[in-house]
Amino acid sequence: MTNELIALRDRLRDFTREREWHRYHTPKNLAIALIVEAAELAEHFQWLTPEESQSPQDGKREKIREEMADVLIYLIELADALDVDLAAAAHDKIAKNALKYPVEKARGNALKYDEL
Numbered sequence: 001m002t003n004e005l006i007a008l009r010d011r012l013r014d015f016t017r018e019r020e021w022h023r024y025h026t027p028k029n030l031a032i033a034l035i036v037e038a039a040e041l042a043e044h045f046q047w048l049t050p051e052e053s054q055s056p057q058d059g060k061r062e063k064i065r066e067e068m069a070d071v072l073i074y075l076i077e078l079a080d081a082l083d084v085d086l087a088a089a090a091h092d093k094i095a096k097n098a099l100k101y102p103v104e105k106a107r108g109n110a111l112k113y114d115e116l
Helices: 003-018 027-043 050-054 058-081 086-100
Strands: none
Touching: 003 058, 027 058, 058 086
8 A cells, every 4th residue: 555545544543542443444334434434425425416516616616625534534544444455456457447448449428348
């Protein structure tokens, strides 16, 4: 993982250990918490037009920022619980997606790879 992700992981480990929460931070519980936080993030965009979603108002922008942080925190904790290097996993996935979505076929459309 990158140095910044490692620093976040270590800070989260300390935070969790100090509160004796580690027994609750199972992969199942972390995955569910991640989904809940992602839903809370999505809620801020519900019913907005695409244009409105591009420029949330200042008060809403801060709430979105906080929900994004919650999603990242749970994702880092889940990766830690399962010993997954998030940066390496993301690079690997981008490489796989590049094969599934070659530029010459995928440029300018939103078709799924099996429809290209």
